[in-house]
Amino acid sequence: MNSIDERFLTRNGHAARRLSALLINRPTEGDAARLPRVRDLAAELGVGNGTVQAALQLLEESGAIETVARGHLGTFLVRADRAILWRLSGLGTVLAAMPLPYSRRYEGLATGLRSAFEEAGAPFAITFMRGAAARVSALLDGKVDLAVLSRFAADQLMERQPIDLIADLGPATYVGAHGLLLRHGVQLDTEGLRVAVDPASEDQRSLAERAFGGREDVTWLESSFIRLHDLFAHDRVDATVWSLDEVQGKLGDEVEVLPLGDEIPGDLSLRNSSAALIARSEGSEALAAVSGSLDLETVTSLQAEVLRGERTPAY
Template sequence: MSELFFKKKGIAIEKIASELYLLNINDRLPTMKEFQESYHLSRGTVQNALSFLKNEEAIKIKSRGHLGTYIEGIDYKKLQTFANAQRIVGTMPLPYSKLYEGLATGLYTMFNDQNIKLNLAFIRGAKERIEASENGTYDFAVISRFAAEEEMKKNPNITIALAFGANTYLSKHILIFSEKNKHEIEDGMKVGIDADSLDHYYLTKDLVENKNITLVNYPANQLIHAIRENEIDAGVWNYDEILEKGYTDLNYVDIPVKDYHEKISEAVIVCSRERLMVESLFKKNISIEKMHDIQNKVKAGELVPRF
């Protein structure tokens, strides 16, 4: 019985510390009932958790009568400790473009400014990154808004912790051809597709609809090699890398713009709904405006990538 009690208390402390981390001095403290309903905890468990955080001086609160109870003092470092968030580990795409380098640099810089240790792992394919985030291998994953929303349709355990706006993930995709005289996908072609990349998969399937072609499963980051070696006739690729690496020998055309393409261009942070503190850390410490500034400076060569 005592072991179960301490386990429940520990969970309550972690969840409540995560929510309090988003508050500031003079903000109203959620009521007992609000805490109970949010986390499905008993009144006594909530009271014990709040008493613990007050005794440890993570928060100082004061009642204002019928107006409620308000935050009078708050120690964010202690709340981080009690929410098990002194260190954060995430995964993002391989940093082959300046936008990705800027994104990684922005995350590293802003967390470092708050003395939060950030470690990044680079994994190809949104599916792999989402799974690694959901199963707890990593605290969060960087993917496109489109990939996030597609995954959330069938997986209610994933949530968007923070979104950075259009063109923070990439500027656009283009369609590359192995032959210089080709400008559209034709029947009989072999077209590369990366089944592990939700963005690449949907874009490609859209482009080849009603075409009599052969889909060749190929890692997206190897498509240019496959095109040059004539292993495939066409494939979708990130325009940013084409520009940055000076691939002037490649024959490519723009993809007709559709509504969902803007969602593919936007970088978002996803995490498990169970990791409330991860969401709180991003909302509290990561500035979208500063991220845009850092990405632009990395792209322009005014800031050396650091991650």
């Protein structure tokens, strides 16, 4: 362990670590780069003025920041190495829960999220979970800092759970589109239509109920995407609504793909296709530290490159 590391284990070093978390999001240009007064930082950290001054000096010596005093205007932050600040802060790795990466679109989304967080100086990792409810449960239990859902599922769950919307990445960032799947030889008006529904998916269940829920003769069969091919192939299901990202080229010739009808409002389709980032309402210290410097355009632009085949997924 070098001398600087040892100094970060002292009282001044502990204050420097806490100060690191406060400085990660601070701009380094213009009036916004002016640091709070030492006494204000001391009050926020619950330490003395001298401790704050020593903590700032430690951060400068470590290469984490560079400041310039401009007389009565105050002290300005002119350079900040977010990666060093993050390491010193001890905030750890930001962990996100995402759907299983079964589609190029999800691989692109994972690639974009990882790049955006790492550019902001935050170590980032992904855990993949099937079902919006499972991802929200992990979020509420504090097992992850961030969860990725469709905007539709996020809106539904925010009404019932203490979670907040961090960002809506826009149409076609979660799925491209949904389609109506019909086994060949079966008509939509067939009596006793057997319809597959995924109980783990807020989106799929809602769309299927919209498309077929007005009929009393429908038989609902619970299924996941993994089982869907076998159910169609062995004549155990007749129809469903599903994400085309999942099914195209994967269900064989026995299934016909039809467009969804007017029973699916345009707003619902848009919210089902948009990726939403959500967090606990009480917040995650790690997520709060990085959110101000997160470039969401990086996420969508890299996702688009993966979808066009111009970038290899890396997550």
